[in-house]
Amino acid sequence: MKSVVDLKGVVKEYAGGVRALDGIDLAVGEGELVGIVGPSGSGKSTLLHIVGTLDRPTSGTVAIAGHDIAALTDRRLSALRARHIGFVFQAFHLVPGVAALDNVAEGLLYSGLPRARRRRMAADALARVGLADRVRHRPHELSGGQKQRVAIARAVVGEPALLLADEPTGALDSASGEAVMELLHTLNEEGATIAVITHDTEIAARLPRQVRIRDGRVVADTAHGKVMAR
Ligand SMILES: Nc1ncnc2c1ncn2[C@@H]1O[C@H](COP(=O)(O)OP(=O)(O)OP(=O)(O)O)[C@@H](O)[C@H]1O
Numbered sequence: 001m002k003s004v005v006d007l008k009g010v011v012k013e014y015a016g017g018v019r020a021l022d023g024i025d026l027a028v029g030e031g032e033l034v035g036i037v038g039p040s041g042s043g044k045s046t047l048l049h050i051v052g053t054l055d056r057p058t059s060g061t062v063a064i065a066g067h068d069i070a071a072l073t074d075r076r077l078s079a080l081r082a083r084h085i086g087f088v089f090q091a092f093h094l095v096p097g098v099a100a101l102d103n104v105a106e107g108l109l110y111s112g113l114p115r116a117r118r119r120r121m122a123a124d125a126l127a128r129v130g131l132a133d134r135v136r137h138r139p140h141e142l143s144g145g146q147k148q149r150v151a152i153a154r155a156v157v158g159e160p161a162l163l164l165a166d167e168p169t170g171a172l173d174s175a176s177g178e179a180v181m182e183l184l185h186t187l188n189e190e191g192a193t194i195a196v197i198t199h200d201t202e203i204a205a206r207l208p209r210q211v212r213i214r215d216g217r218v219v220a221d222t223a224h225g226k227v228m229a230r
């Protein structure tokens with residue numbers, strides 16, 4: 001299986017001496033759907049930032065879609081990120097006052113595609129997340145669950161190799177959260193490789209693979225037959 005993510009001995013120390021990641025080895029293969037779980041402060045978001053190339057490790061190696069990120073300049077790294085990675089956050093991060101269609105099209109800003117093409121692809125992505133009838137709605141005219149589906153459409157519109165989601169259901173009621181998770185499962189069945197952070201043990205239990213982090217280390221990984229430590 002081809003690795004989309006390959007981390008070896010990754011350490012991340014923040015200024016002030018916090019060792020947020022303390023030697024992470026993690027490989028995610030093409031087409032996997034991985035849940036990242038663990039207590040608050042255990043390093044989950046830090047890990048997602050490193051995997052998403054938003055940040056570089058203090059030591060260790062990070063390869064994304066076969067590219068060793070240490071070998072890339074910041075400029076090339078942003079290009080790799082724009083091409084290969086989609087992000088979804090707990091707080092949606094949509095542009096206020098801008099229609100859903102344009103929020104999604106923004107996900108293709110660095111693709112070099114002409115605007116009309118970007119908007120057509122954005123309309124398709126919104127249809128995929130079940131919002132074909134909401135393309136003109138601005139964020140404040142959408143429900144929380146719909147906002148998150150717009151954010152997911154924006155993350156997947158460029159068909160990234162990897163979709164990263166940090167607590168995508170954290171701000172949603174359980175029904176909307178359920179719909180968002182169903183959508184992630186569907187996108188995964190269609191071929192997307194996804195890593196999703198969640199606090200929700202029920203949501204995590206339904207994911208095909210769960211990686212548990214504690215104190216910046218992987219303490220359990222169901223892919224390696226380790227029993228989940230509680
Ligand atoms: N920019 C930063 N500068 C210094 N320390 C940081 C920074 N970001 C995170 N930390 C520290 O690194 C550790 C891991 O933080 P991280 O945000 O990765 O945790 P988390 O597992 O995502 O927690 P939560 O479930 O609460 O979101 C924490 O102890 C945190 O205080």
Ligand SMILES: [Mg+2]
Nearest residue numbers: 044045046166
């Ligand atoms: Mg976090």
